[in-house]
Amino acid sequence: MRILVLGGTIFVGRHIVEAALARGDEVTLFNRGLHGAQLFREVEQLRGDRDGDLSALAGRSWDAVVDTSGYFPRAVRASARELADRVDHYTFISSGSVYADFSRPGIDESAPTLELAPDAPEELSSPEAYGGFKALSERAVEEALPSRALKVRAGVIVGPHDPTNRFTYWVTRIAEGGEVLAPEPRGQPVQVVDARDLADWVLRMADERRGGVFNAAGQGTTLEAFLTGIQDATGSDADLTWVDERFLADAGVEPFQELPFWLAPNVDPAWAYFLALDASQAVRAGLTFRPLAETVGDTLAWALESGPAGPKDVGVAMAPAGMSPERERGLLDVWRRRAA
Ligand SMILES: NC(=O)c1ccc[n+]([C@@H]2O[C@H](COP(=O)([O-])OP(=O)(O)OC[C@H]3O[C@@H](n4cnc5c(N)ncnc54)[C@H](OP(=O)(O)O)[C@@H]3O)[C@@H](O)[C@H]2O)c1
Numbered sequence: 001m002r003i004l005v006l007g008g009t010i011f012v013g014r015h016i017v018e019a020a021l022a023r024g025d026e027v028t029l030f031n032r033g034l035h036g037a038q039l040f041r042e043v044e045q046l047r048g049d050r051d052g053d054l055s056a057l058a059g060r061s062w063d064a065v066v067d068t069s070g071y072f073p074r075a076v077r078a079s080a081r082e083l084a085d086r087v088d089h090y091t092f093i094s095s096g097s098v099y100a101d102f103s104r105p106g107i108d109e110s111a112p113t114l115e116l117a118p119d120a121p122e123e124l125s126s127p128e129a130y131g132g133f134k135a136l137s138e139r140a141v142e143e144a145l146p147s148r149a150l151k152v153r154a155g156v157i158v159g160p161h162d163p164t165n166r167f168t169y170w171v172t173r174i175a176e177g178g179e180v181l182a183p184e185p186r187g188q189p190v191q192v193v194d195a196r197d198l199a200d201w202v203l204r205m206a207d208e209r210r211g212g213v214f215n216a217a218g219q220g221t222t223l224e225a226f227l228t229g230i231q232d233a234t235g236s237d238a239d240l241t242w243v244d245e246r247f248l249a250d251a252g253v254e255p256f257q258e259l260p261f262w263l264a265p266n267v268d269p270a271w272a273y274f275l276a277l278d279a280s281q282a283v284r285a286g287l288t289f290r291p292l293a294e295t296v297g298d299t300l301a302w303a304l305e306s307g308p309a310g311p312k313d314v315g316v317a318m319a320p321a322g323m324s325p326e327r328e329r330g331l332l333d334v335w336r337r338r339a340a
Pocket of ligand 1 (some may be wrong): 007008009011013014031034048049051067071093094119155157164175180
C-alpha cells in the first residue's frame with residue numbers, strides 16, 4: 001500500500017510508520033522536521049506545516065493517509081479536503097476524550113460527544129477542549145471523505161517512545177523496587193492499548209478501506225491487576241502500599257497527572273469511567289492486544305536506554321506525568337503516621 005502519514009516521528013505515528021515499513025508498504029511522511037528528523041532516512045519526507053502550508057502534498061496521490069497529528073478542525077479540514085480526491089481512505093487518530101460523560105461505565109461509539117462553542121479559541125486548555133476539538137475534527141474528516149474516513153477514538157496508548165511518562169512512570173517506579181505508593185481504589189477500571197497493536201490494526205483497517213468510528217482502547221482491568229501485572233513483569237520486589245483516595249486528594253495529588261491512571265473516582269465521579277471505554281466493536285473488527293508483560297518489558301528497556309523523561313512538546317506542551325521520589329516518600333510518611 002502507498003501510505004502517507006501526517007506526522008510519524010514521535011510515538012503513535014512512529015509505530016505506524018515502523019509497522020507499515022515492516023509490512024513492505026511504501027511510506028511518505030509529512031511533517032515540519034522539528035521532531036525525529038533523523039528517523040526513517042530511507043523514507044520519502046515531505047516538509048510542511050499542516051497549519052497553513054500543505055503545498056508539499058500538491059499533485060500527489062496515495063492509497064491511504066493516516067493523520068496522527070490533527071488536533072484542531074481547521075487544520076484537519078484543510079488536509080482532508082486537500083487529499084479527498086487523491087487518497088482512497090483517511091484514518092484520523094482521534095481520542096476517547098471526545099465523550100461528554102465519563103461518569104457511567106461502558107461508553108460505546110453511540111455515546112454523546114462534547115460540543116464546543118463555534119467560537120471556542122484554538123487552545124488545548126483543558127481535557128474538554130482537547131476532546132471537543134477532536135470531535136469537531138472527526139466531523140471535518142467525515143465531511144471531506146464521506147464513508148471513507150476511519151475515526152479512531154484511542155484510549156490511553158502505551159509502549160516504547162511514549163512521551164507522556166504515564167505508563168513509563170509505573171513501569172520504572174515499580175521496577176526500581178522498595179515501597180511504592182499505590183492509590184486506592186484498587187478496583188478502579190484501567191485500560192491501555194499498546195501503540196504497536198493500535199498501529200497494526202489501523203493499517204489492516206486501511207487495507208480494507210474500512211470507515212466508521214471505533215473506540216480503540218485496551219482490555220479492561222483494575223488498577224490493582226495493572227500494578228501487580230507490572231510488578232510480575234519486571235520481577236520487582238516492590239512493596240505496594242495502598243493509600244486512601246481521599247487522603248491523596250486532600251494532599252493535593254493531581255489525579256492522572258501525578259499518579260497516572262488514578263482517577264480518584266469517588267472524589268470526582270465525573271471521570272470514574274474514563275478508562276473503561278467499550279472497545280468491543282474494534283475487537284470485532286480485528287483489534288488485538290499483546291500481553292501486558294510484553295509492553296512492560298519493552299517500555300522498561302526503552303526507558304532505561306533513553307533516560308529520564310523531560311518536558312515534552314508533542315503538539316501540546318506537556319509536563320511528564322508522575323511523582324518525584326521526595327513527594328512519594330513524604331506522602332507515605334504522613335500516611336503511615338496517620339494510620340498508626
Ligand atoms: N498518547 C495517548 O495516550 C493518546 C490517546 C488517545 C489519542 N491520542 C492521539 O494520538 C496521537 C498521538 O500522536 P503522536 O504525537 O504520538 O504522533 P506522531 O505522528 O508520532 O508524532 C506527531 C507528528 O506530528 C508532526 N507535527 C506536529 N505538528 C505538525 C504540524 N503543524 N504540521 C506538520 N506536522 C506536524 C510531528 O513532527 P514535527 O514536529 O517535526 O512537525 C510528528 O512527526 C494524537 O493525535 C493524540 O491526540 C493519544
